[in-house]
Amino acid sequence: MTFAPSSSATPVPAARTSTPAADPASERRIRDSRSLSKEHATDSGSGTARRGPRPGWLLAIVLTGQFMALLDTFIVNVAAPDLRADLHASGAGLQLVIAGYTIAYAVLLITGARLGALLGHSRVFLGGLVLFTVASLACGLATGTGQLIAFRLVQGAGGAAMLPQVLSLIQRTFTGLARTRALGAYAAVLGVGAAAGQLLGGVLVSADLFGWGWRPVFLINVPVGLALLALAPWLMGVRDEARGGAEERSALDLPGLALLGAVLLLFTVPVVLGREQGWPLWGWISLALCAALVPAFARYEMRLARRGGRPLISPLVLRAPGVPLAVVRIFCMMAVNAGFVLVLMLHLQTGLGQSALLAGLAMVPTAVLFAVVGTNWRRLPQSWHPRLSAAGFLTAAASFGWLGALLSDGGDGGAWLYVGQAACGIGMSLAYNPVLSRTLASVRQSEAADASGLLVTTAQLGLLSGVALFGAVFLERVEGAAPSAATSAHALTVTCAALVTGSLVGAVAGPFNGLVRRVRGLAGDR
Incomplete structure (x- = not known):
């Protein structure tokens, strides 16, 4: 499964789909495609041309x-x-x-x-x-x-x-x-x-x-x-x-919107506020209701798609090659990224007493290397591309472990802190960029909006979860204890071990996903 920079990055032709022509959802997609083609043709005409x-x-x-x-x-x-x-x-x-x-x-x-x-x-x-x-x-x-x-x-x-x-x-x-x-x-x-x-x-x-x-x-x-x-x-x-007629443009999936809004609200509110309030009972009830509503939302969306409606998240997107793996890896990467930024800022400012400006400067190597790798990873040999995401997670895991050991004595790490930060930026960029590009290359242009919404929401939920989970690991070890560099350093070391675990989950997600596909293939052959 190598990433072809030219052909695979273009929208997948409609002929590749296996949906029968009689399927209402398929007919709608064909109409959308024709409407989009006419729109481009109209825009190029002299009478109605626009900039x-x-x-x-x-x-x-x-x-x-x-x-x-x-x-x-x-x-x-x-x-x-x-x-x-x-x-x-x-x-x-x-x-x-x-x-x-x-x-x-x-x-x-x-x-x-x-x-x-x-x-x-x-x-x-x-x-x-x-x-x-x-x-x-x-x-x-x-x-x-x-x-x-x-x-x-x-x-x-x-x-x-x-x-x-x-x-x-x-x-x-x-x-x-x-x-x-x-x-x-x-x-x-x-x-x-x-x-x-x-x-x-x-x-x-x-x-x-x-x-x-x-x-x-x-x-x-x-x-x-x-x-x-x-x-x-x-x-x-x-x-x-806007594509399609007025009837299609007004066909917003309101029940699906209500269900999805409830799912996300029931998840985000306790995740964001739960730790500060001591994980009260209402938070656990909210998370349980969220778990119960997820399958209800999925069933509703699939029934709507079978009836030819326009579900909020298209089942075709969820079945597109690489999307389930991308969801897991993007979630893991954003979670460890958000958790790492939070706990390092807390340690540098609260534990070591650095100013907000000096602590912010410590994140510059991570940001710079993330950006540099994000714009240049394609220069690596193409045969490496399918394995870059796993390699990025492993690099990030090694960086978190090393930084935890480096700062465990209560010091500021000196220049080595910036080296470790740079390695984190390289690892997280490799973990994220290839999987995003390869996944979007597999999604047809007509489904781009659904894929964009799904992946961006996944990233945001990863941020929330990382702040809540890794923040809780750190804060539970410093709250109630006498403020000191040693206490903060111990909390950071433990949190870095948790970040290593989160990164390893992202690394093994690819082989696990491949194993699941092979098992399904064998079951289908039988």
């Missing part, structure tokens, strides 16, 4: 929007102490300020992807950008905790509308080697977002611009958002991308 997208500028605009949305997942953490003191926020209020964005973001991601497919990816991206920019201004001007929580929820909704469109627009705009490079840039921005949030948050809070304290961490989005909104209509070639 076409400029690929380079389009990529720059959507990746900047992606960076803004990711940045706000992390940047507020650095400003939390100043924010709490200024607004006199309670512990629960501060939690909701931090988590409100993430909860709304995670719950609405797949819905944002589907709206992009129905209304046009460029339109929904720009609509989400407007909402995100306005909400950022409102957050920066908030005068109370309740206002800030509400505006953070709106900000998260704007991010959920923007981010799924990025992968879809890349899929629709680029092919072959250009698509692979665009996906490398996408992954680089994804990896840099966490580190940049910590670093930029530290810079803005430390600078105390105009005496505004924490407010610039939100207000910085406003000029960037306005600049993107001014440039996008000219440089993105925004046009009507």
Whole structure:
């Protein structure tokens, strides 16, 4: 299963599908394909021609929007102490300020992807950008905790509308080697977002611009958002991308949306808030209800697809080659990435007493190497590509283990800390980028929105789970104990061992997935 940079990166022809022509879902996909072809033909005609997208500028605009949305997942953490003191926020209020964005973001991601497919990816991206920019201004001007929580929820909704469109627009705009490079840039921005949030948050809070304290961490989005909104209509070639008739565009899977929203809400709320509240009974009940609703959602979506409807997540996407493995590996990579960033920041700032700016600088090697590897891994021999993801997880596991040992004595690790950070960036980038590119290459263009929503939601749930699980491992060993570098170092060492385990799960997922396929093949032969 080698990755062919030209042929396999192009949309899979309809002739490769095995769905019978009489299947209503198949007929709908054929109509979508014909409608899309007519749309392109119409756009090229002299009578109704519109400005076409400029690929380079389009990529720059959507990746900047992606960076803004990711940045706000992390940047507020650095400003939390100043924010709490200024607004006199309670512990629960501060939690909701931090988590409100993430909860709304995670719950609405797949819905944002589907709206992009129905209304046009460029339109929904720009609509989400407007909402995100306005909400950022409102957050920066908030005068109370309740206002800030509400505006953070709106900000998260704007991010959920923007981010799924990025992968879809890349899929629709680029092919072959250009698509692979665009996906490398996408992954680089994804990896840099966490580190940049910590670093930029530290810079803005430390600078105390105009005496505004924490407010610039939100207000910085406003000029960037306005600049993107001014440039996008000219440089993105925004046009009507909605496909199908009015009846199809109105056929949003509302029951599926309600079920999926409930599943994600029942998962994210206890994961985000549970540890701080001592894992109360309501949190466990919520997780149990989430587990019960997952099969109910899956059954409903499959029945809807068989009836010729438009399920929120297409079963064709879930059955596409490599998608189940990609879901597992993307989840694992984002979980260990988020957990690692959190616990290292806590150790450096709380355990060792470093400033937010100095601690943020420690993440620069990880971010830089993640970006460099993400844009250059294709230069490696093609025969290596199927094994790069597993090799990346193993590299990350070795790096976590080494950093845990390096910092176990309570020291700052000196220059070796940055070497270990660089190795982590290389490993996590290799774990993520090849599996993302190979998976999207196997998904047809007509299913790009569903695949984008699924993979982006998987990444977000991985972030949430990593913060909750690995954060709990660290914090349970430092809370209640006398603050000291030794206590923090011990907690970090134990957490690094847990991160090694998480990385090994991602590494063995590929062989396990291959074994399952072989067992199914043997069962089918019989």
